[in-house]
Amino acid sequence: MNSLLPAQFVALLRREVLENRALFIAAPAVLALVLSVFALWAISMAPGEQLAAGVEYLSIMFDGLSPGEMAPMFLMPAIPFIMMLYACVLIYLLNALYQDRKDLSVYFWQSMPVSNLGTVLSKVVTVIAVVPAFYVAILFVVYLLAVTALSLLGLSYDVEVAGLGYMFMAAIFSLFLFYVSAFLAALWLLPTIGWLLLFSAFAKRTPVLWALGVFILLGLVEDLIFGTQFLGNWVESRSNFRQYIVLDFPMAMDRLFSYDMLFGLVVGAILITGAVYMRRFVD
Amino acid sequence: MTDIVEARGLRKRFGDFKALDGLDFSVACGSICGLIGPNGAGKTTTLKALVGLSDVEGDLRVAGRDPRISRHKLMEEVCFIADVGILPKWFRVNQVLDYVESVHPRFSRQRAEEILATTDIPANKRIKELSKGMVTQLHLALVMAIDVQLLVLDEPTLGLDIIYRKEFYDRLLNDYYDGNCTIIISTHQVEEIETLLSDLLFIDNGRIVLDAAMQDLENIYSEVLIDAQHYAEAEQLGPVYHRDILGKRAYIFEAVDRTRLRELGEAATPTVADLFVAKLRGANRE
Numbered sequence: 001m002n003s004l005l006p007a008q009f010v011a012l013l014r015r016e017v018l019e020n021r022a023l024f025i026a027a028p029a030v031l032a033l034v035l036s037v038f039a040l041w042a043i044s045m046a047p048g049e050q051l052a053a054g055v056e057y058l059s060i061m062f063d064g065l066s067p068g069e070m071a072p073m074f075l076m077p078a079i080p081f082i083m084m085l086y087a088c089v090l091i092y093l094l095n096a097l098y099q100d101r102k103d104l105s106v107y108f109w110q111s112m113p114v115s116n117l118g119t120v121l122s123k124v125v126t127v128i129a130v131v132p133a134f135y136v137a138i139l140f141v142v143y144l145l146a147v148t149a150l151s152l153l154g155l156s157y158d159v160e161v162a163g164l165g166y167m168f169m170a171a172i173f174s175l176f177l178f179y180v181s182a183f184l185a186a187l188w189l190l191p192t193i194g195w196l197l198l199f200s201a202f203a204k205r206t207p208v209l210w211a212l213g214v215f216i217l218l219g220l221v222e223d224l225i226f227g228t229q230f231l232g233n234w235v236e237s238r239s240n241f242r243q244y245i246v247l248d249f250p251m252a253m254d255r256l257f258s259y260d261m262l263f264g265l266v267v268g269a270i271l272i273t274g275a276v277y278m279r280r281f282v283d
Numbered sequence: 284m285t286d287i288v289e290a291r292g293l294r295k296r297f298g299d300f301k302a303l304d305g306l307d308f309s310v311a312c313g314s315i316c317g318l319i320g321p322n323g324a325g326k327t328t329t330l331k332a333l334v335g336l337s338d339v340e341g342d343l344r345v346a347g348r349d350p351r352i353s354r355h356k357l358m359e360e361v362c363f364i365a366d367v368g369i370l371p372k373w374f375r376v377n378q379v380l381d382y383v384e385s386v387h388p389r390f391s392r393q394r395a396e397e398i399l400a401t402t403d404i405p406a407n408k409r410i411k412e413l414s415k416g417m418v419t420q421l422h423l424a425l426v427m428a429i430d431v432q433l434l435v436l437d438e439p440t441l442g443l444d445i446i447y448r449k450e451f452y453d454r455l456l457n458d459y460y461d462g463n464c465t466i467i468i469s470t471h472q473v474e475e476i477e478t479l480l481s482d483l484l485f486i487d488n489g490r491i492v493l494d495a496a497m498q499d500l501e502n503i504y505s506e507v508l509i510d511a512q513h514y515a516e517a518e519q520l521g522p523v524y525h526r527d528i529l530g531k532r533a534y535i536f537e538a539v540d541r542t543r544l545r546e547l548g549e550a551a552t553p554t555v556a557d558l559f560v561a562k563l564r565g566a567n568r569e
Binding site: 007008010011012014015018019100103104105107108109110111112113114115116118280281282283 | 297328331334335336337338351354355356357358359362363364365369370371372373374378381382383385386387388422
């Protein structure tokens with residue numbers, strides 16, 4: 001049976017979610033809870049006139065904007081979630097092909113008719129498409145609460161913020177932007193994903209040290225031999241935080257169909273192939 | 284009878300240590316083969332090589348495939364329980380059934396559930412909450428519900444108490460083995476599986492030191508308890524091993540006519556455990 005057959009691949013993705021539910025679900029859920037509680041506390045503690053001024057300010061800012069135009073502004077509260085997403089994915093990738101070797105459950109996984117390619121690709125797809133979906137689901141609840149709270153505040157100060165339906169649509173659109181941003185950023189960072197998976201599959205211990213150490217070493221060797229800093233500059237050129245956020249559809253298309261993206265995808269694919277190769281044996 | 288495993292000249296090094304040193308053996312379809320050896324003899328490396336988890340040199344075919352090239356295809360025909368292999372601790376029992384059902388084309392969930400129903404394992408418990416014996420029972424239930432050609436068990440009952448060990452082998456023999464599949468078991472507890480086996484492989488220092496069918500052992504090996512006055516005669520027959528027992532000496536002979544041996548004392552077939560010690564001590568003595 002081909003391990004890329006849909007049912008089997010879905011089972012592999014399900015395994016990733018079940019195994020990493022703390023990283024993928026619990027962590028953003030706790031963040032959402034903490035931020036919501038903090039926001040409610042701040043609202044309850046703020047003086048009435050300040051709140052009224054805040055609601056007034058929002059109503060002016062949203063005035064005349066369509067939900068699509070409002071959506072990028074709704075991405076602002078998602079920034080802590082984006083940061084948490086990257087932190088959790090980093091931890092996940094470093095452990096993805098290491099943890100099961102460490103706890104020896106690799107013998108169970110490898111006793112199943114699942115190819116190494118299927119296993120490694122399931123980790124990549126988890127990062128690119130599955131984890132952002134959980135964040136979107138959690139942010140949906142947060143936005144629902146926020147939009148309701150804003151409308152209630154507006155009602156209490158007799159200010160029409162932007163209309164509940166409009167704000168709700170803007171929230172949905174911003175979640176779409178969040179998902180597309182995360183998806184495209186993951187493709188953009190495919191070389192990093194491949195690099196981390198490669199050392200996760202290779203390292204006998206502390207994959208983080210291997211991943212960082214080898215990168216620094218390669219940079220130093222390049223500098224010593226060629227006197228250039230191509231590697232460092234290339235990574236730096238792809239690590240601007242603004243590159244990870246997509247604010248509209250044309251921006252997404254520009255990001256997706258570029259030579260830079262294609263080059264990154266090729267490098268990422270080579271590194272992922274390396275991870276598949278490293279995964280072959282368990283001794 | 285065709286062979287399901289054919290291994291020729293298997294070699295494997297870990298640094299300076301030769302884990303496998305030109306291993307040659309074959310396992311016939313339908314047999315229950317015991318791979319017996321001391322610690323560090325190469326048992327686990329051999330079994331890992333059979334299921335494509337160890338990169339060894341040499342010719343190796345398992346169920347018609349090279350495990351090093353197509354492990355995932357091979358694992359449709361072969362099941363493996365590793366000595367240290369543990370089921371993922373975060374899985375719940377029903378989740379592990381879901382997983383295997385989704386990825387293994389030969390798994391029967393109904394059969395696994397029937398087997399589990401005869402145990403005390405609750406379906407919604409996490410594996411980390413189960414005892415070691417229960418985890419092994421669960422793993423065996425999974426394996427028994429998969430219709431494969433070859434079952435490879437590496438010290439499957441390691442660390443279990445005698446009750447679980449006995450249940451494990453009883454179940455394996457009575458509920459699983461039907462003569463169509465082949466089982467390869469490595470274990471230290473030779474006495475417990477002796478009656479199960481149809482074939483025997485002794486391994487030491489990465490080499491096979493004995494390769495025989497159980498039914499042939501009585502024709503090849505004899506153990507004779509001999510009084511002190513016959514020691515010299517016994518030594519002349521070239522015993523492979525001896526040990527002193529209560530003022531007498533038990534000699535083990537290889538390929539010596541039993542009628543000749545009966546002149547020295549009562550001749551019997553040695554137990555696998557005694558034969559194991561004899562072959563290994565004998566090999567070391569040489």
